[in-house]
Amino acid sequence: MGFSRRRVGPDGSERYQAMYRDARGRQLSAGSFPSRRQAERAWQRAEATLAAGRPGDARAGQITFAAYVEHTWFPNHVLELTTREGYCYNIDRHIMPTFGRMRMTDILPMHVREWVTELSTAGVSPATIRHVKIILSAVFTTALNDYIIALHPCRGVKSPTVPVKEYRVLTPEEFEKLFVALRSPIARLLVDTAIGSGLRWGELSELRPADIHPASGIVTVTRTVIEVHSRFHPMGGRFLVKDYPKGRRSRRLKLEPALVHRLLDLARSTGLDRRDLLFGFDQLANYDPCDRPTDCDHLGTTDPNAAGHSYGHGTLSGYTAGGCRCSHCRSVFARYRAQRRAAGLDAPRAPRLRETDGHIPRNWFRTRVWRPACAAAGIKPPVRLHDLRHSHASWLLAGGADLQVVKERLGHTNIATTEKYLHTLPTADETALTALLRVRGGSPAR
Numbered sequence: 001m002g003f004s005r006r007r008v009g010p011d012g013s014e015r016y017q018a019m020y021r022d023a024r025g026r027q028l029s030a031g032s033f034p035s036r037r038q039a040e041r042a043w044q045r046a047e048a049t050l051a052a053g054r055p056g057d058a059r060a061g062q063i064t065f066a067a068y069v070e071h072t073w074f075p076n077h078v079l080e081l082t083t084r085e086g087y088c089y090n091i092d093r094h095i096m097p098t099f100g101r102m103r104m105t106d107i108l109p110m111h112v113r114e115w116v117t118e119l120s121t122a123g124v125s126p127a128t129i130r131h132v133k134i135i136l137s138a139v140f141t142t143a144l145n146d147y148i149i150a151l152h153p154c155r156g157v158k159s160p161t162v163p164v165k166e167y168r169v170l171t172p173e174e175f176e177k178l179f180v181a182l183r184s185p186i187a188r189l190l191v192d193t194a195i196g197s198g199l200r201w202g203e204l205s206e207l208r209p210a211d212i213h214p215a216s217g218i219v220t221v222t223r224t225v226i227e228v229h230s231r232f233h234p235m236g237g238r239f240l241v242k243d244y245p246k247g248r249r250s251r252r253l254k255l256e257p258a259l260v261h262r263l264l265d266l267a268r269s270t271g272l273d274r275r276d277l278l279f280g281f282d283q284l285a286n287y288d289p290c291d292r293p294t295d296c297d298h299l300g301t302t303d304p305n306a307a308g309h310s311y312g313h314g315t316l317s318g319y320t321a322g323g324c325r326c327s328h329c330r331s332v333f334a335r336y337r338a339q340r341r342a343a344g345l346d347a348p349r350a351p352r353l354r355e356t357d358g359h360i361p362r363n364w365f366r367t368r369v370w371r372p373a374c375a376a377a378g379i380k381p382p383v384r385l386h387d388l389r390h391s392h393a394s395w396l397l398a399g400g401a402d403l404q405v406v407k408e409r410l411g412h413t414n415i416a417t418t419e420k421y422l423h424t425l426p427t428a429d430e431t432a433l434t435a436l437l438r439v440r441g442g443s444p445a446r
Contacts (some may be wrong), residue, residue, distance in 0.1 A: 001021075001292060002018065002019055002020035002021070002030075002043030002044065002046065002047055002404045003019055003021060003043075004017065004018050004039035004040050004043065005017050005021065005038055006015045006036070006168075007032070011258045012034055014034075015032045015033065015036070016032070016033050016035060016038070016039035017031070017032045017033075017035065017039060017181075018030035018031055018033065018035045018039040018040070018041075018042035018043035018054070018106075018349065019043060019044065020043040020046045020047050020050070020313065022050060023050065026062050027032065028046075029033065030042040030043045030045070030046040031381050037060070047250055048336070053360065057220050062103055062104075062105065063104055063128065063148065064100065064101055064102065064103055064104070064349055065096075065099040065100055065101075065102050065103075065104055065107065065139075066096060066099075066100040066101065067105075068104055068143060068148065069091065069096075069139060071149050072146075073139055073143075074088075074143055077134065077142070078316070080226075081226060081228050081232050081233070081240060082226050082228055084232055085228050085229055085232045086184075087135055089187075090128075090131065090132045090135055090318050091135060094119065094128070094132045095132060095135065095136055098111075098346070099111075099115070099136075101145065104143055104148050104149050105148075105150075107140075107149075107153045107154055108151070108152070108153055108183075109151075109153050109155065111153065112133075112136070112153045112154055112157045113157050116129060116133065116157065116158075116159055116160075118315065119132070120160055120379045126159065126160035126161060126162045126163075129159045129160055130159045130162050131176060132320055133154065133159045136154060136253070138156040140152050141277075142152055143208070143387065167387070167390040167394070167420065167421065168381070168383050168384070168387045168390065169390050169391045169394045169421075170301065170383060170387060170388070170391045172395070174377070174379055175195060175391065176378040177378065178257040178373055178374060178377045178379060180377070181373040181374075181376035181377040182374075183287070183373075184284060184287050186266075186283045186284055187278065187284060187287065187369050187373075189262055189263070189266060189279075190204070192259060192262075192280075193207070193255075193259065193263065194385070194388040194389070194392075195215065195391060195392055196255055196256055196259050196392070197219065197255055197392070198253075198388075198389045198392035198393060198396075198409060198410050199221065200224065200245070200246060200391070201362055201384070201385060201386065202224035202225050202226055202245075202246075202390060203221050203223075203224050203245055204279070205225055205278070205359050205360050205362075206224055206225040206241060206277070206359070207219070207225050207279065207280060207418070208274065208275055208276060208277060209263075209264070209267040209272055209273075209274045209278060210274075210275055210276060211278065212255075212260060212263060212264065213259055213373065213401065214260070216254065217254050217256070217257055217260040218252050218253070218254050218255075219252065219254075219255055220250065220251075220252050221245050221250060221251050221252070221253070221411070222243070222244070222245070222250040223241055223242060223243055223244070223245065224241075224245045224246065225239055225241050225242070225359050225360065225403050226239070226242060227362055238357075238361075239353050239356065239357050239359045245411060246411065247411050247412075247413050249411070251408060251410045251411045253408075263278060266333040270283075275316045276361065277358055279360060280359075280360070281356045281358055281359060281360045281361070281364075282358070282369075284365070284369065287368060287369055292400075299312070299313035299314055299328055300312075300313060301318075302318045302323075302329070303322075303324070304321035304323055305323055309321065309322070310322065311324070313326060313328050313331050314328035314329060314331075315329070315330060315332060316332060316333060316336055318332075319332065320333070320334040327372075333396070342365055346411045365385070370385050376390065389410070392410075393406055393410055393418065393421040394401070394421045397421050397422055403415065403418055403419065406418050406421070427440060
């Protein structure tokens with residue numbers, strides 16, 4: 001039972017504080033008011049709001065979806081930081097516009113079906129619709145367990161079919177072209193470590209000399225680093241090292257002796273401590289993805305501009321008058337501007353600094369190093385950095401490695417995930433064709 005109590009301020013003015021008790025019996029304040037009547041109403045409202053969350057109370061579902069998510073579900077739901085960031089983005093973009101103002105008890109399966117149809121009509125991909133529906137279902141499951149609602153609105157509602165995507169696996173020939181296209185020894189070693197270990201990006205960029213046993217060549221994966229927006233970081237930063245990799249279980253895997261030697265040689269030559277990052281951002285900060293040939297005569301000329309004039313590639317005229325934006329013209333113009341800024345001309349601006357604690361930002365590596373190398377290697381369709389992990393698994397299985405060994409090496413929880421990498425190389429089906437031709441007696445298809 002709540003009550004109000006009289007208080008006298010330093011200036012002699014009277015105030016009345018509204019007091020009530022929560023479900024744990026703790027005495028809380030509902031505010032301070034100039035009259036006892038206002039204070040009485042305040043603690044009564046507070047008790048009514050508290051009662052609305054009790055099982056069987058008809059007022060429980062009167063809370064809006066937005067209020068429940070923002071004040072109850074999100075604050076008290078245990079989520080990984082990256083998961084919380086993704087959930088927050090998808091809820092704000094795809095869920096709140098439809099359900100935010102609706103009362104929890106008013107949301108029915110028909111509303112969820114209409115919402116799915118609206119997303120599909122708006123061009124949202126089936127994979128995204130399935131993902132946001134899973135998030136919405138998680139909210140309603142918690143609300144059902146909290147006795148906020150009596151009916152689960154997502155139950156029986158189907159989302160569009162999501163086609164299963166094939167893994168993109170590089171052939172050894174494609175990887176060799178990509179390796180040559182990289183313009184830094186550090187970038188080459190990083191990519192070579194990725195294909196030779198199958199590590200995820202967070203595990204790879206968090207790799208340290210202490211994780212490698214020199215004699216056996218065994219790498220122990222016990223940590224990963226994640227990159228989140230500063231408002232989701234507990235300290236306001238961008239990178240957070242977790243004391244466990246994906247799957248929450250550490251693992252050990254062996255590397256090729258030549259690769260181990262190169263990694264340890266990198267640590268020795270750069271004076272790295274055992275706890276320093278093997279691949280730090282400062283090692284790649286000045287990475288230049290473009291060729292800058294001194295002789296550009298063999299590159300030909302640009303397409304005619306509006307006046308019908310063409311200019312040589314790799315020249316200032318090609319960039320300015322010709323409007324060409326190829327890598328050669330961009331690089332020569334960038335070098336020209338850099339020289340002027342170094343000379344104190346053109347009112348140079350302060351250099352842009354990446355927000356990092358030493359880890360390589362994933363998007364920076366993707367746009368600055370990886371994609372230019374893929375373009376230079378002529379790899380089409382383009383591949384992701386994570387596809388090196390797929391390629392590692394596929395190469396192991398194609399070479400005869402045991403399925404269970406590959407599962408443990410990659411850190412998969414379920415062996416069915418590892419089985420997806422069977423027969424993913426373009427040449428993997430040749431054995432079946434050979435067997436078919438042998439049964440047919442070598443006769444060609446008509």
